[in-house]
Amino acid sequence: MMPRIGEHPGLVAATTAALLAVTLLCGCPPPAAPESGSPTVASTSGGQAPSDGVHASASVQEGSYGDRENGIPVGAYFGLTGAQAVFGQDSAKAMILALEEMEAADWNGGPSIHLILQDDRCKTEDVGLILNKLINDDEVVAVVGELASSLSLVGAPICQEEGVPMLSPSSTNPEVTKKGDFIFRTCFTDQQQGYACAKFAFENLEARRAAILYPGDNDYSVGLANDFTAAFGRLGGEIVLSQGWGKDQQDFSVELDRAKQQEPDVLFVPCYYDDSGQLASQARKRGLDIPIVGGDGWDSPDVDAIGKEATNNCFFANHYSKADESPIVQSFVKSYEKRWGEAPSAMAATAYDGVRILVQAIRSVSDPRDRLAVRDALAATSGFEGVTGTITIDEDRNATKSAVILELRDGEQTFVDTVQPDVP
Numbered sequence: 001m002m003p004r005i006g007e008h009p010g011l012v013a014a015t016t017a018a019l020l021a022v023t024l025l026c027g028c029p030p031p032a033a034p035e036s037g038s039p040t041v042a043s044t045s046g047g048q049a050p051s052d053g054v055h056a057s058a059s060v061q062e063g064s065y066g067d068r069e070n071g072i073p074v075g076a077y078f079g080l081t082g083a084q085a086v087f088g089q090d091s092a093k094a095m096i097l098a099l100e101e102m103e104a105a106d107w108n109g110g111p112s113i114h115l116i117l118q119d120d121r122c123k124t125e126d127v128g129l130i131l132n133k134l135i136n137d138d139e140v141v142a143v144v145g146e147l148a149s150s151l152s153l154v155g156a157p158i159c160q161e162e163g164v165p166m167l168s169p170s171s172t173n174p175e176v177t178k179k180g181d182f183i184f185r186t187c188f189t190d191q192q193q194g195y196a197c198a199k200f201a202f203e204n205l206e207a208r209r210a211a212i213l214y215p216g217d218n219d220y221s222v223g224l225a226n227d228f229t230a231a232f233g234r235l236g237g238e239i240v241l242s243q244g245w246g247k248d249q250q251d252f253s254v255e256l257d258r259a260k261q262q263e264p265d266v267l268f269v270p271c272y273y274d275d276s277g278q279l280a281s282q283a284r285k286r287g288l289d290i291p292i293v294g295g296d297g298w299d300s301p302d303v304d305a306i307g308k309e310a311t312n313n314c315f316f317a318n319h320y321s322k323a324d325e326s327p328i329v330q331s332f333v334k335s336y337e338k339r340w341g342e343a344p345s346a347m348a349a350t351a352y353d354g355v356r357i358l359v360q361a362i363r364s365v366s367d368p369r370d371r372l373a374v375r376d377a378l379a380a381t382s383g384f385e386g387v388t389g390t391i392t393i394d395e396d397r398n399a400t401k402s403a404v405i406l407e408l409r410d411g412e413q414t415f416v417d418t419v420q421p422d423v424p
């Protein structure tokens with residue numbers, strides 16, 4: 001019999017610090033440190049929602065999932081630790097859930113999958129080594145990852161060169177899929193997302209003067225700043241300041257003061273969640289109370305935890321809303337919550353769709369280890385009903401999808417609007 005995914009040693013407990021945090025949150029004794037080979041999740045209740053409603057998250061580590069003995073090898077590379085570990089963790093959890101569901105359905109009579117999950121620590125320098133291992137040692141048929149554009153931009157040329165299909169579930173920078181015909185994404189691009197943010201700012205917030213602040217060393221942020229600039233200008237708005245900040249910068253006072261001088265109606269801040277809460281909080285302290293708009297990088301409960309009430313009057317574009325009442329979304333939200341004891345972020349939703357699209361492609365070919373055949377099958381993806389919308393891969397290996405705009409209100413995400421893609 002196949003081992004259950006949840007019993008694989010790859011999914012082991014987080015650090016002692018995390019266990020301690022769990023203890024503090026729930027007031028119960030710490031779970032015993034896991035032994036190797038024992039079940040696998042560090043949480044108060046083995047992946048179930050804790051009864052007091054506090055979400056003490058489980059933590060996933062790199063390793064093997066699914067059918068290790070006979071499965072078709074599929075690689076994944078995400079930052080499971082490091083600066084944006086929440087993104088990698090959520091993506092990995094959703095992929096594991098998707099595989100568990102397929103396994104429970106006996107792989108629907110198709111080939112089983114062996115997922116080899118690697119942690120790149122959110123560092124570009126780890127990507128080459130990891131892909132080399134996945135491609136040459138594990139002989140994966142395809143790779144899911146990265147989620148952050150800066151890392152996908154490092155991984156894509158390698159996969160292209162090696163002739164291994166790479167599917168990024170959530171890298172939105174347009175350049176990623178331009179690296180070659182083996183590189184796919186199943187999310188919208190920053191052109192679409194930049195347009196969604198600009199349209200929302202211009203029409204819903206009635207903003208005419210926008211100031212943009214962004215981390216200058218992040219490809220995602222730089223690209224999205226440019227795409228917002230183009231779209232906001234097209235709509236008739238004016239960019240009164242576009243200002244990058246430096247690597248690892250935590251104090252945004254100079255940039256915020258410069259922005260304030262320009263009297264903008266809106267701040268556009270395309271960064272990741274680890275900066276956006278800080279920035280919002282520093283903006284409010286300096287009396288900048290105007291709406292702040294961000295992109296999908298804002299999606300994490302940590303934004304509100306860092307930024308607290310400063311994140312009121314903040315909005316961001318995202319891939320889906322967990323409040324969407326469609327049965328496919330609600331069923332995903334329910335199974336994810338049951339499995340992991342927390343609500344799925346957009347990152348989880350995109351990864352869930354991405355891995356299911358890849359497995360569908362692997363299943364549709366006569367030799368599931370044939371990388372070129374899998375590439376062709378991915379390219380032919382059409383009308384896939386996903387949690388993040390209906391996904392059709394176009395000739396540039398991108399997906400055209402609507403974006404949702406969410407508002408942060410007292411730490412809760414509320415749905416505001418859906419923006420259809422700007423297709424000429």
Ligand code: PHE
Binds near residue numbers: 173
């Ligand atoms: N779109 C971001 C990037 O390309 C990553 C991201 C996806 C962040 C989804 C949050 C949610 O870098």
